[in-house]
Every structure is written in C-alpha cells, then in structure tokens.
Amino acid sequence: MIISTTALSVIVVVATLVATLTPILLLAMFIRDWKKGRLW
Amino acid sequence: MTGLDDPILPTSIAWGLLIAFSILWVALGWWLGRHNKTAEDHMLAGRNVGLALATATAMATWVTANTTMTAPQLALQLGVWGMLGYSLGALGLVLFAPLARRIRELMPRGFTSGDFIRLRFGTFTWRVFLLVSLIYAFGWLVSMAMAGGVLINALAGIDYRVGMTVILAVCVIYTLLGGLRAVIGTDFIQTIIIIAGAAFIAWLTIDKVGFEAIHFNLMEERPELLSLLFPAAIMFLFNNLLFGVGEIFHSNVWWSRAFAFGRNVGFRAYLLGGLLWLPIPIVAGFIALATPALGINVPAADMVGPLVAAEVLGLTGAIVVFIVVFAALASSLDSLLAATSDLVTRDIYRGHIRPQASEQNQFRATKVIVVLLGLLTWLAASYRGELPIIGSLAELLYFTGAFVASAIWPIVAGLYWRRANPHGAAWSMILGSGIGLASYFLIGFYVAALVGAAVSLAVMVLSTWLAPRPFDWDRLSRDATAEEVRTA
DSSP states (O other): OBOOHHHHHHHHHHHHHHHHHHHHHHHHHHHHHHHTTOOO | OOOOSSOSSOHHHHHHHHHHHHHHHHHHHHHHHTTOOSHHHHHHGGGOBOHHHHHHHHHHHHOOHHHHHHHHHHHHHHTHHHHHHHHTTHHHHHHHHHHHHHHHHHOTTOOOHHHHHHHHHOHHHHHHHHHHHHHHHHHHHHHHHHHHHHHHHHHHOOOHHHHHHHHHHHHHHHHHHHHHHHHHHHHHHHHHHHHHHHHHHHHHHHHHTOHHHHHHHHHHHOGGGGBSOOHHHHHHHHHHHHHHHHHHHHOHHHHHHHHHBOTTTHHHHHHHHHHHHTTHHHHHHHGGGGHHHHTOOOSSGGGHHHHHHHHHHTHHHHHHHHHHHHHHHHHHHHHHHHHHHHHIIIIIIIIIIOTTOOHHHHHHHHHHHHHHHHHHHHHHHHTTTTSSSOSOHHHHHHHHHHHHHHTHHHHHHHHHOTTOOHHHHHHHHHHHHHHHHHHHHHTOGGGHHHHHHHHHHHHHHHHHHHSOOOOOTHHHHHHHHHHHHHHO
C-alpha cells in the first residue's frame, strides 16, 4: 500500500503551513501577554 | 554517528555564529535573571509564567537536536511512517496537559517532582524515584552535550571536544545567571528560530524539487519509503510513543514548569505546545525524502538533513541548519541543567544533607550545583566511547528507556488513584527498571521501555489491589506549605 503523491503533499504542506504560522502565533500571544502584563 | 568527510559550513563562519549566539544567550540570561532574589525566583521564575512563554518553552524543550537531525534520518530509513511516528512524540506533551493542571491544583507551593513523590508515597519510594530520575536526567544531559560536539564537528569541522565544551559552557553560564527565567526567555527566541528555520528549508525544498519528482524518484529507487505497511516503522511508532510519554511524565523538566506556569496556564500551554510541536518532525523529516530526486549520496544517515539543506540552499542552507541545531541543543540543555539542579538542591541538598536550609542557602546551592552538573556532564561527554555505557547517543538514550518507562504508572497512580500503594510504587520502579534493563541486554534495545512499563504497571495494579492505602489529597498542599513556612 503506497501513499499517493496527493496524500503526501497534503500532509507535508499542512504541516509546513502550521509550522510557518506558529512563530506568528507565538509572537501574537507574546504581545497580548505583554500588553496585559501577564508575561511572567 | 559518523561525520561527513567535508563539513558543509566553513569553520570561520561557524565560529562567528557560535560566538554571536553565545553572547546573545548569556546577555539575555543575565538580563532576565537580574531581579532574582530568592530560590523560588531562580527555580520557578516567580510561579506566574504566561501562556506565550509557557507554550514556547514546552515546545523548545521537546525540540532537541534529535528532532532536527533524527527526523530526517528516520524519514530516510523508515519513510513516511518514520516522520509521522516521530511526530507522535507530541502526544507526551498533550497527555501531560491534564497532569500539569492536577499537579498545580494539588501542590500550588510545590517545587519538584521529588517533593510530590515524597509527600505522596513516603521516603523509601522518594529515594527510589530520585535514583531513577537522576540516572535519566544525567543520561539525557550527557547525550545532549555529546550531540552538541558531534553536530558542530560534522557541520563545521570544529573539534568535538571544543564544540561540546563551548555549547555546554554557554548553557551553564546563562542558566547560572538567570535560572528558569533565563531558560524560558531564551526558549521563546529559540523556538521561533527553530520552527522558522525548519519551515524555510521545507518550503524551498518543495519549491525547488516538487512532490511529483520526489514521489517519482522514490518509487524508482526506494519504494518501501512510501509504503504505509512498513512493519519496522510501525513498531518504531509505538516504541517512540511510550518512551516520550515516560520521559515527560516523570522528569522534573516538565514538573518544574507545571509549578512555574501561572494558574490555569499549564493545561493550555502543554496542550497547545503539543499540537504545535506535532508538525515539526514532518517538516524537518520530509526533506530527506528528496534525496533520490536531488541525486544526493548520503554517507551518514544522521547528516541527511544538513546535506539536503546545503544542496537546495547552498551556504545559506548550511548557515540556517547550524543556527537551528545550536538553538535546539541550547533549548534542551538549559532546561535540563535548571531542572536537574533544582531536583538536586531540593531533594538531595535540602532533603538529605541540610534539612533546615533557608531560602538563601538553597538559592546559593542551586548555583553551585548547576556548575557541578556542567563539570560532571563535560567529564562524561569528554570520554565518549571510552566508558562502557557511553558509546553513542542512541545507546545512551535507549539505556535510560527502562528507567523512564517504569516511572509512568507510579506518577499517574500517585496523581489520580487515591488508594495507590506507596511501597507498590517503589517496587514498580525497581522491578520495572531491573527487568527492563535485563531485556535491554538479553533481547534488544527496542524492548527496554516496553518491558519496563509493562512490569511497572503490573506491580502497581497488583500491590494496590492486594493492599490499598487510602490517601488524603489535601495533605499534599498542607504539608508542602508547612515545609515552606518552616524554612522561610
């Protein structure tokens, strides 16, 4: 049972997309915590 | 691990990067820790870490050099299941989320995992747990230091001992200066560097090679890597899952964070950290599948990631890989140094040597212990291959598998099972570790964690069924607070 090109590309593209958005999400959360004085 | 004949990064550039990032981490460590006045500040960053920093530190600590370098290796050896199996390591973080909430509820003034075991199960079980936990922590510390030396040598040709010494010294210095606050602060930046770097290389590989070419060439040369019924890969998946859960459940690295995160932050931080960690091994591992399409000859499987990055991106790729690996190594080493020094300070120094140690005594002791741990780790990592146990990174990690897995059930039972038998908890760790180790030598490295966990579960269930010992959960909070008041 071989994985198709489409399935492989969907898995990798979704994972890479999430990984690309993660730093942006973390920075947004950091700014929100900082503004509310909840960093530490 | 065998290195490459020709390093992918010029040594002069590597030294420049090493010096620049070392200065950055040490300066940040000093700046973040400049207001630490008590042991609690130093060890638990004030117990009110917010969601952004908490999520990032959970992710950064779980992204080790293994994740960035072994994920491509596993994709090359085990194919699609190799990278998917590695990504299931995220389940350890996700499953720890409810435990983190429970730990904070039961012991709002707790410091270490040892505190919990002592108050929950008594002195004998506590000592057994400390032995198990410290063997694992030291094994992980040495393996990370070794990974630093090996990777810096392979990537840039810098001597193993020099590279290992630099990375270990940098982590010791900034952990010493800033404690957990420095560790968590640097982890945030390191997380962003690691994930952005891995995603950058993955997008360029997709753009330059393309899925059609990757799939076509794999079908021609290595079709088994695309198979969804690859038995060895499926076995690896379960083994990795169990090992990861054991590592996180028992280690003070994760417990100290549960105590340090603000109220109601722990559950969300571990859950979100786990979900965001899930794609990282896929992103880091996928690029290895492009080797047939790129026509790369891979002399050492564990160097496939840097080789592909250098092929696709040239010097820029080599620089990105070097920075990502340095960040991944530092983010795990600093966490381990801080959490292990806390455990030694609280449970060995205060627990066994000086029970009346004040806050200030502990504050000073934890700094001395970070330095001593660094020195011990350096000594063990310096003699790589010359000591019987410290052969390779993989051997060292698998060796600790039996210890790690045998601690899963005592922790879970201690947190949720009111009638769990305290002596049963001790014997489940002793027999689980012992029989797990025997299976490591008699059968193979791949069964140590599995056997350790199975024996530990059987002993825990049987002892509690035969001799249940009801426990008052309120005692944990009451006794921990009373101890703090006594030494304040």
